Amino acid sequence: MRQDDTDAFRHALRLARQRTGVRTVFGGAVADGALRLTEFTGTLTDSMRGLRVVPGRGLGGYVLRHHRPLAVDDYVPATTITHDYDSPVSREGIRSLVAAPVTVQGGVRGVLYAAAREAAPLGDRTTAALMDTARRLASEIAVRDEVARRVRLLETAAEAPAAQPPAPGLDALRDLHAELRGIAQQIEDTALRDRLRHACDRFLRTGIESGAAPGTPPEAAPHPDRPRLTPRELDVLSYVALGCTNAEAGRYLGLEPETVKAYLRSATRKLGVHGRHHAVAAARRHGLLP
Template sequence: MSRAVRDLVAKTRFPVAFGGLVTEHSVHVRAIVGARGRSIDGLVVREQRGLGGRAMSERRPRLTLDYRSARGITHDYDGAILGEGIATLFAVPVVSSGRTRAMLYCGSWSETAVDDGIAAPALRVAGELATELRIHEEVERHLARAETAAPEAGWDAAAREELRESFAELRAISATVADAGLRARLAGVERRLASVAHGAPTETTSGVQLSPRELDVLACAARGSTNAEIATDLALKETTVKSYLAAAMSKLDASTRHAAVAEARRAGLLP
């Protein structure tokens, strides 16, 4: 969120920007850049109230060039917005899976025309944040499922395949995550999944070391994905997938991808 708000100021030329996540039908402003005062700090905007609340409920951007005299919105938050001296306010909802997940605002202290040169970058920032929030949501879902796993005897084939599917999906998601802390947490869960599947410590049982990308590709191959499907999942070229797969096969001394998967499982690299 902080990065998105900074990007708004850098890419739209609006001097002030702020935003927050939506919880319980309200946006809680947590990130602010460029404000001259503190009137926006801690602002909570309810759905359908104010310019942002309307944009939140309608799931589309809303603009007012003169906030003080704006019609068609409630003025519940005049104290915060006018207290900052904002005249032009552009409210952009961050929509993911059909619902508003966050709100971003751009403002200026004078009336500012908003053309495509300003609106388009703001919409791109909102789209990038929507993608990141969707990824985080997907990651959390897989983490919750993965962290319930326990090394119990008598696993059936379906349970083991579900664990392997989660491992592969987590690898694919991790490849798209910019947050270093989240990637580290994912890596820890992936190691735990591998150890759960083997009922053994997380350290590998051989000297084979695969690069992160080689492991990504092999994990996808383990669930039966074609090279084209792996390329799509990992946002790679198909020729690059083939190169990573060939490198993994060479390190594992395997002549086929199936043999490479089997060797990687024996080595504790895959569940």
């Protein structure tokens, strides 16, 4: 599991416990072709901690292989699964289990379980709630994957030597910059959000997107008396720079049009200009926008 995803799995377990009403929930991510159980809530022992589940073996292995949920009313005598992991499951006292895959782009990236210590069906409602939680987790992981991919692209571009092939067109870079700032606002992980914003700032400082002359190092093109805009003000300006209306910028950033207008008004005041287009031009002069 990526370190950045650990908090997502823990949040998913808290949500699963709340939505299913089942006290014992656990799960983990898939790595190197196998599931590793690392996150637990409501367990009484450490018997399953670190357990490696391979495809086709046990309940989790069934879910890994078939990409669909499965429930057993009584784990030990169940005939629908193999019994490679009976010992750790029995030491925990678990009888009834349901497992759901966390599927991202056609591949299982993790498995979530809900369990009870009584041999009784957990029911369709429990399975549906666990599946919905798994889908929410899958969506979060997909967003993080895309952000990580784009951050790597930005970092590679920022660190590329001068002899590299020509950079993409300025319009494309401006569009990418705005989109990344918009994605950053949707990320709950503070560290990942800050990393993405930092990558955007580094990309600007390379001079690739700035008005500096070709080949001019960033430090040779300073921006004296640069206004201090907040991340939200820069987010709004980046979409205004693409020609978006307040309503359009709000949809990208998850803000109301009036909130966008307030951020734009604040940014315009700090930049010492009047009007949205003058604000964009001033932000570019100061190296705040591509």
